[in-house]
Amino acid sequence: MKRIILVGKPNSGKSLLFNQLTGLRQKVANFPGVTVELKSGKFEQYQLIDFPGAYSMSSLTRDEEIAVEKINQALLDQDTALIICNLDATRLQSSLVFGMQMQVMAQRYGKQLVFALNMIDEVARFGHQIDVDALGKELGAPVLAISAKTLQGIAEFKTSVLQLAEQGSGDVNTLAPAVLPPPDFSEQVTQSRVLAAKYGVQSTVVLKNQNAIDSFMLSNFSGGIAFLLVMFLLFQSIFTFATPLMDGVESLIGLTATFVTDLTGPGMLADFLNDAIFGGLGSFLVFVPQIMVLTLIIGMLEDSGYLARAALICHKPLSYFGLSGRSFIPFLSAHACAIPAIMAARTIESPRKRLITMLTVPLMSCSARLPVYALLVAVLIPDTKYIGGLVNLQGVAFFCLYFFGMVTALLVSLVLSRSKLSDDEKSDMPFILELPTYRLPHWKPLIHRIFNSAKQFVYRAGPVIFTVSVVIWVLGYFPTGAGGLQESYLGIIGHWIEPLFTPLGLDWRYGVAILMSFLAREVFVGALGTLFGIEGADENIAGLAANIQADGLTFGAGMGILLFYVVALQCVATVATLKAETGSTKLVTGLVIGYGALAYLLAMLCAQLL
Numbered sequence: 001m002k003r004i005i006l007v008g009k010p011n012s013g014k015s016l017l018f019n020q021l022t023g024l025r026q027k028v029a030n031f032p033g034v035t036v037e038l039k040s041g042k043f044e045q046y047q048l049i050d051f052p053g054a055y056s057m058s059s060l061t062r063d064e065e066i067a068v069e070k071i072n073q074a075l076l077d078q079d080t081a082l083i084i085c086n087l088d089a090t091r092l093q094s095s096l097v098f099g100m101q102m103q104v105m106a107q108r109y110g111k112q113l114v115f116a117l118n119m120i121d122e123v124a125r126f127g128h129q130i131d132v133d134a135l136g137k138e139l140g141a142p143v144l145a146i147s148a149k150t151l152q153g154i155a156e157f158k159t160s161v162l163q164l165a166e167q168g169s170g171d172v173n174t175l176a177p178a179v180l181p182p183p184d185f186s187e188q189v190t191q192s193r194v195l196a197a198k199y200g201v202q203s204t205v206v207l208k209n210q211n212a213i214d215s216f217m218l219s220n221f222s223g224g225i226a227f228l229l230v231m232f233l234l235f236q237s238i239f240t241f242a243t244p245l246m247d248g249v250e251s252l253i254g255l256t257a258t259f260v261t262d263l264t265g266p267g268m269l270a271d272f273l274n275d276a277i278f279g280g281l282g283s284f285l286v287f288v289p290q291i292m293v294l295t296l297i298i299g300m301l302e303d304s305g306y307l308a309r310a311a312l313i314c315h316k317p318l319s320y321f322g323l324s325g326r327s328f329i330p331f332l333s334a335h336a337c338a339i340p341a342i343m344a345a346r347t348i349e350s351p352r353k354r355l356i357t358m359l360t361v362p363l364m365s366c367s368a369r370l371p372v373y374a375l376l377v378a379v380l381i382p383d384t385k386y387i388g389g390l391v392n393l394q395g396v397a398f399f400c401l402y403f404f405g406m407v408t409a410l411l412v413s414l415v416l417s418r419s420k421l422s423d424d425e426k427s428d429m430p431f432i433l434e435l436p437t438y439r440l441p442h443w444k445p446l447i448h449r450i451f452n453s454a455k456q457f458v459y460r461a462g463p464v465i466f467t468v469s470v471v472i473w474v475l476g477y478f479p480t481g482a483g484g485l486q487e488s489y490l491g492i493i494g495h496w497i498e499p500l501f502t503p504l505g506l507d508w509r510y511g512v513a514i515l516m517s518f519l520a521r522e523v524f525v526g527a528l529g530t531l532f533g534i535e536g537a538d539e540n541i542a543g544l545a546a547n548i549q550a551d552g553l554t555f556g557a558g559m560g561i562l563l564f565y566v567v568a569l570q571c572v573a574t575v576a577t578l579k580a581e582t583g584s585t586k587l588v589t590g591l592v593i594g595y596g597a598l599a600y601l602l603a604m605l606c607a608q609l610l
């Protein structure tokens, strides 16, 4: 299949344009370095490839290195029919630095190139107009003004792209030249400045509305306070906003359970449905609204342009721990999932800081831990409200758990940065991060992302939880029947493993749930739901938290479980990604054992001391 490649400066809207052309939904956000690997989709008869952004053909970070390496391959490839070079019309100079270098390379290898002058809607908002035809003449290549957001100019753009790609496909140059060293681009850098001054929006105009916000957001004092406030609100609101929705889901599951068991009448089938399905799977589904709220808030932060500011504010404090300001973005996104966060560390310029970031990302509390946190916080912490319900004690506890993960990550970073991980000549390079324009979040993709996160959450852990719940139910129900958990097959197995959990102040039922959660952390909730269901015999599920409370879990042991989940690396997919990105099995094995031992130790200390 013939190919069209989509390249350009970071944060210029390539992925949004890609989504519009292919109908796919790649991640789009308002900070540089969102796309860190190639993504492909189908645009008419062509394969369209979305590239990571790059500021120039001489790469600095790992994501740029991947982009430049793959661009060089595409230049040599017979199947590359067209290069779309995306320009941010509001930041013409930096866009053209890369764009004109790309143009030189395209000419050298005989490839068709078209410039997409994106974000034209924002240019109009600044009260400016770009003479697109004149710019195209000076560049010596077609330039098409578009907005990937409002879809202005997209129909004409599609037609032109298809025509140009058709022409490009005709070139059958069978003797592809070898990769040549990059030419000296100093002329392009000078020329981009001249063209930007002539056609672009004056940078003072672009910065005018930014400066007012930034003088507040980036000042040491007010910026620091704003940062802490944003972080606190983020984690507090996951709890506060989601609670009514969660209560709703919980009652719905309760009502369905009553309805279904009324239909079946008492007996083994009713026990199974109540314990394994409504108790096990149901107690996990209750947490879907929290995942959605978390995605909403992280998505709003990512799209607003604030994240890059937060990274800047964090740079100095993070440097004390051997990290970079750029580590902040992977750290924040790790609260949704560690895997894309580990990949996002590719944007960190220094290999050593990148490695330390990747190794400590798993300590950020991902959404899989959310059900465990929410359940045990509801068991251990009273639901006290302050400031008219604005601050909730359970929400504060929730924030403290996230905070504990971050502090542990910083301490581990400090230790790692003192060790001899790798020699790194890039670690002293100045910290450079382009600050994006502040924007209101783009609602449509955001809403889609929220529902997608809920779907992913259910699809990823749902089948595992279902299977585990059924297995636990069968082993826990037979041969003794409802209420005979202690003497069941599971009870017998459970007592063997109990010694491992006695130092943590936990009996075998928690032991089974913790061990099973190595399949997926959320299983902890499902497994306990099933176990308490069987034990409660004919009681209806009164909410798992209430059942655990009535069962008498001590504060120390409960806190121990929580800290265990903050620290332990229980995710196979994360381990696999870490191995792929670091290339070291030894390092990753050490990490799993190290975090496991630390988690166990913390849980034991909690149980013994609190």
Ligand SMILES: Nc1nc2c(ncn2[C@@H]2O[C@H](COP(=O)(O)OP(=O)(O)OP(=O)(O)O)[C@@H](O)[C@H]2O)c(=O)[nH]1
Pocket: 009, 010, 011, 012, 013, 014, 015, 016, 017, 027, 028, 029, 030, 031, 032, 033, 034, 035, 036, 051, 052, 053, 054, 118, 119, 120, 121, 122, 146, 147, 148, 149, 150, 303, 439, 442
């Ligand atoms: N107003 C406006 N915003 C746009 C337009 N195109 C993209 N954006 C916004 O620009 C930001 C960056 O978009 P992305 O598509 O992620 O940019 P990218 O070039 O893929 O970025 P990297 O993957 O980091 O290189 C997002 O906030 C988009 O919503 C546009 O035409 N108009």
Ligand SMILES: [Mg+2]
Pocket: 014, 015, 016, 027, 028, 034, 035, 051, 052, 053
């Ligand atoms: Mg992108």
